Amino acid sequence: MESTYLNCLALFGVGGAHPGGLNLTRRILSREKMDASTKVLDVGCGTGQTSAFISKQYQCHVTALDYNKIMLEKAKKRFHSMNLQIETQYGTAENLPFENDTFDFILSESVTAFTDVSKSAPEYKRVLKPDGVLLAIEMMRETDVSEKQMKEILDFYGVKQLLNEQEWRTNFKKAGFEQIEVEKVELRPDIHKVDVSNDYSLSKQIDPSFYKIFEKHHHLSILYKDILGCGIFRCSV
Template sequence: METTYLNCLALFGVGGAHPGGLNLTRRVLSKEKINGDSKILDVGCGTGQTSAYIAKQYGCHVTALDNNRIMLEKAGKRFQSMNLPVEIQHGSAENLPFQNDTFDFILSESVTAFTDVTKTVPEYNRVLKANGVLLAIEMVRNTDVSENQMQEILDFYGVKQLLDEQEWRTHFEKAGFNHIEMEEVELHPDIHKIEVSNDYSLSTHIDPSFYEVFEKHHHLSIVYKDVLGCGVFRCSI
């Protein structure tokens, strides 16, 4: 298996790896009108921490989608152990395997930035109902960087682009979202250090090189602390 940041998250089974973790997710969701009839898509669900929380807290229909089968297997075990009827779906955010107008809410937690945004964001719009809401917790570039710095960030995280707030807004608008709000999330260096997470689902055999990925991630989060920010985007049609 290739030694990448995303594969590292999968092997360690990190839950709530996005900035702010589950606490931020709870706060974001608490502002929405979610009830038992709501249909929610958790894009890039990982090990299913957020999907499990939503299903348990709101008792609504939750679909957990991920393109990584290791993550999905760990999510499935979580749902089974908690006796939660979460629907599991393997698929890509760039080509969602759902019909038009399916979901009331889509939640993306540090997922969209790892995809081709020009494909993914229109897909969100397509599968959302007319009054649906997209909640995206995503990496935001706060300042300009040199070409070499940009390449270092893109190469390590495997993201296809590093967008600032206005660039994110432009993509949402082009995809047909008319109402876009953004809340900046205040970050501290330790919030990037995945080791502080207490939600793990470890694979049996993990090559030592993946531990080095954790260290590199923490190093970059400090070096680029003024560059790499996080925003919560709320988009509706």
Template sequence: MESTYLNCLALFGVGGAHPGGLQLTKNILSKEKIDDTMKILDVGCGTGQTSAYLSKEYGCQVTALDCHKIMLEKAKERFRLMQLPIDTVYGNAENLPFEDGSFDMVLSESVTAFTHISQSIPEFKRVLKPNGTLLAIEMTRENPVTEAELAQIIRFYGVKQLLSEPEWCAHFQRAGFNHVHSEIFKLQTDAMNMYNAVDFSMSKDIDDSYFQILNEHQYLSMIYQDKIGCRIFRCRV
């Protein structure tokens, strides 16, 4: 398996790898009106930490989707151990295997930037019910970067692009979301330290190269802390 950032997250089984982790997720969800009648899609569910919280806390019907088989297997094991009735689906954000208007809410936590957004964002819109909500936590370009810096960021993280807040909003609006609200989440270096994560589901015999990836992530988080930020987007039709 190729030594990449996403494969690193999968092998370490980092739950809440997005900036702010589960605590930020809880804060965002607490502002929404969620009950046990709702159907929620967790796109890029990873090891299933957020899906498990949604199911346990709100009793809603949760579907957890990921395109990384190791991540999805770890999510399934989490749900089994917690005895949670969560549907797990192997698939990708650019071609969601669901009918139009299937969900009341779509949640994307540091996922959309890794996709072809001209395909994934319209798919989020397509599978939402009328008046449905898209919640997205995404990496943003807060200050100018050089071509060399951009190339380094894209190479290491494997993202397809590094968008500014106005560029993100334009893509959401182009897909048909008429009400787009963004909120900045101030990144702290500590919050980006995966060694401090409280939720791990580690694979056996992890190659040393993946520890090196964690160290490089920490280094890039530090040197780009004034250029790479995080935005919380709430999008409705």
């Protein structure tokens, strides 16, 4: 298996790798209206930590999607162990395997930045109901960066682009979202550091090189603390 940041998260089965973790997710969702009739799509569900929380907290219909088969299998095991009726689906954000107007909410936690946003954002709009809402917690470029800095960030994280707030807004606007609210998340370097002792599902065999990836992730979060920010985007029509 290739030694990449995303494969590292998959092998360690990190449950809350996105900035702010589950606590931030709880705060964001507490502002929304959800009940048993609500349909939620958790894009890039990972090991299913957020999907499980939503299912238990709101008793609504949750679909958990991921393109990483290791992550998806770990999510299935989580749901089974918790006796949760959560639908799992293999697929990508750029080509969602769902019909138009299916979901009330789509949640993307540090996922869309790893996709081609020009393709994933329109897909979110397509599968959302007319009054649906996209909630995205995403990496955001705070300042201009040199070509060298940009290359190091893109290469390490495997992201296709590093957008600033206006560029995120533009992509969501082009996708058909008219109302875009943005809240910046104050991050500290230690928040970026993934604590695998918190919520994890370790694979049986993990090459030592993947431990070094965690170390570099923490190093980059400190080195680029003034460049790498995070925004909560609430997008609707």
